[in-house]
Amino acid sequence: MPKLAWTNEAWEDYLYWQGQDKKTLKRINKLITATLRSPFEGIGKPEALRENLTGFWSRRIDDTNRLVYAVTDDYLTIISCRYHYSD
Numbered sequence: 001m002p003k004l005a006w007t008n009e010a011w012e013d014y015l016y017w018q019g020q021d022k023k024t025l026k027r028i029n030k031l032i033t034a035t036l037r038s039p040f041e042g043i044g045k046p047e048a049l050r051e052n053l054t055g056f057w058s059r060r061i062d063d064t065n066r067l068v069y070a071v072t073d074d075y076l077t078i079i080s081c082r083y084h085y086s087d
Helices: 008-020 022-037
Strands: 003-006 057-060 066-071 075-080
Touching: 003 008, 008 022, 008 075, 022 057, 022 066, 022 075
Parallel strands: 003 075
Antiparallel strands: 057 066, 066 075
């Protein structure tokens, strides 16, 4: 199972949810757990991103927000967990 890593922006996003919306935070935690188990399938409708985001994947947190991540053999790196990747 890969180790979990965060970009600075993603960690700031995560801290935002801790103070603003526990329900969304719980959903993010659930998505991260599922992604660690199976990076390319499962809940949140995993989607490979294209164009300038090739190599990244996203999962739906809710209608507005996405969990964006990258996966290697060793790491699951959370890129962002607030807003839509095109915002």
